[in-house]
Amino acid sequence: MHGRIRAAVAAVGALGLLAAVPAAASAQGGAGEPEPYEMDSSAKAVKGASSSADGPRLAAGQAYKDALKPGDKKYYTVKLGSKTTGHVSAFIGPKPGIKTDPDDSFDITLSSTGGDECDAAEFTVSAENGYVLGGAVQRKLEEYGECNAAGVYNVLVTRDSAGTSDPAAWPLELKFMEEPALKGKSPSEGPDYSEFDEEDAPTPPSGTAKKIDGGLGFGDATGMSAGVWQDEIVPGETRFYRMPVDWGQQPFVTAEFGGSGGGDTVEEVSDGAGVRIYGPQRGLVWKSWDSYSGAEPAAATAVAPPVRYENRYDDISELYHASAAGWYYVAVTVDAAVGENVKKPVTVTLRNTIKGEPKSAPAYNGDLAKAGFGVTDADREAAEKGQSEAAAEASDSKMTVAYVGIGAGVVLLAALGAWMLLARRRGPVPAQVQPQPYPQAQPQPHTQPQDQTFGPPQSWQ
Structure with a gap:
């Protein structure tokens, strides 16, 4: 009996151990070589075409991976409904610290098959060392124009490089997201953000910092909430984080880069440290850089306007990507040249504010969450725990x-x-009698038969 009880308890304990398996280690590296950009683990290989007539189709919600050599022009296609908003993001991830020219650029263009440009974005390296670069373009509904029609649209990605830059093909990550249409008429004008800048940021929060290990790309970006978080970044790396930002809310991030001492004897690196905010569709919302040597502290603040649907109609291109609720991504970069001054990871403190209370979402004619937008209670919990998407799913x-x-x-x-x-109600179970060899018969005196009884087994006495 006791053995069976112990077996049952052991089974429960074994099941409990399954629930206590620790989460996988993050991609955070220590001192030494910087980690390169990491593609989304779900990305599918695709080969862009040299002609718009042959561009491969990108499916909504799916990440893709390709590569770009200097001078490459590659076409892809997406299919859009008549009233949906299409977002196409593209990022290049050169090897950290690779030789680049400040004028090297990376361009994305979205156009109709008739040649009408719907949106375009240019990203200039502006540094002598390569780092992750990119953003998104979108098809939004206009009052007039060929870009309102349903059908196939072309995506063109190009890379322009100086002759002295790295000649290798750089990894390219693409993602297409299709945002459902609104019920009723869509707005056609955006708010006026002409005077919006870092000065609008509230006082950064104080308090004890929580440890965090940033991801190496959008796919493994680590969740973080409002408050103070601290990471270590090897010069040359870009680390990724994500914050859930609901309708009507504003994210503010101040990145403080620690100093190791040395003062005036160490030369500063122009734009040596920076922070950028991207929207749920991976469109660049804000970027901020500061000169940094690694010896003296530096800081950079990235801001965003309140999340509103009509932001997409704003004239300031960097703000129109703050037009839907969801995960807002934060990318923090330390220039590889800083590594000439400091031989260990840089301590980076992130002071995050999410201003405003969540407001109701506009009425969509479709599933916004399925399209990759919106904020849930599970998202907020993952952010509080500092979890990436994979860690949250594993949890x-x-x-x-x-x-x-x-x-x-x-x-x-x-x-x-x-x-x-049941066993107690039935009473004690008689012990089994083991068979014995018959003894040789002996003559016995005649007696009256007597009843034979059995006592309880010795183990019960």
């Missing part, structure tokens, strides 16, 4: 295993209890 899976384990344990114990109760 949910472990909780499911824990609930299954607890449920199975309860069933086992209940069955065991019922079995014990």
Whole structure:
């Protein structure tokens, strides 16, 4: 009996151990070589075409990977509805610290098959060392124009490089997201943000910093909430984080880069440290850089306007990507040249503010969450815990295993209890009599037969 109880308890304990398996280690590296940009683990390989007539189709919600050599011009295609908003992002990830020219550029253009340009974005390296670069373009509904029609649209990605820059092909990541249409008429004008800048940022929060390990790309960006967080970044790296920002809310991030001492004897690197905010569709909202040597502290602040649907109609291109609720990404870069002054990771403190209370979402004619937008309670919990998307999903899976384990344990114990109760009601079970060899018959005196009884087994006495 006791052996069976111990077996049941052991089964419950084993199920509990399954629920206690630790999460996988993050991609955070220590001192030494900087880690390169990491493609989304779900990205599918695609080969862009040299002609718009042959551009491969990008599916909504799917990430893709390709490569760009100097001078490359590659075409892809997307299919849009008549009233949906299409977002196409593209990022290049050269090897950290690779030789570049400040005039090297990377361009994205979205156009109709008739040649009408719907949107375009140019990203200039502006540094002598390569780092992750990119953003997004969008098809929004206009009062007039060929870009309002449903159908196929062309995406052109180009790379222009100086002859002295790295000649290798750089990894390219693409993603297409299609935002559902609104119910009723869409707005056609955006707010006036002509005077919006870093001065609008509130006082950064103080307090004890939580440790965080930033991801190496959008796919493994680490969640973080409002408050103070601290990471270590090897010069040459770009680390990625994500914050859930709901409708009507504003994200503000101040990145403080620690100094190791040395003062005036160390030369500053122009734009040696920076922070950028991207919208849920990976469109660049704001960027801020500061000169940094690694010896003296530096700081940069990135801001965003309140999240509003009509922001997409604003004239300031960097702000129109703050037009939907969802995960807002924060990218923090330390220039590789800083590594000539400091031989260890730089301590970076992130002071985050999410200003304003969540407001109701506009009425969409479709599933916004399925399209990759919006904020849930699970998103906020993952941000508080500092979890990436994969870590949050693993945590949910472990909780499911824990609930299954607890449920199975309860069933086992209940069955065991019922079995014990039934056994007691039936009374003691007679011990089995082992067969014995027959002794040789001996003459015995005649006696009256007597009843034979059995006592309880010795183990019960």
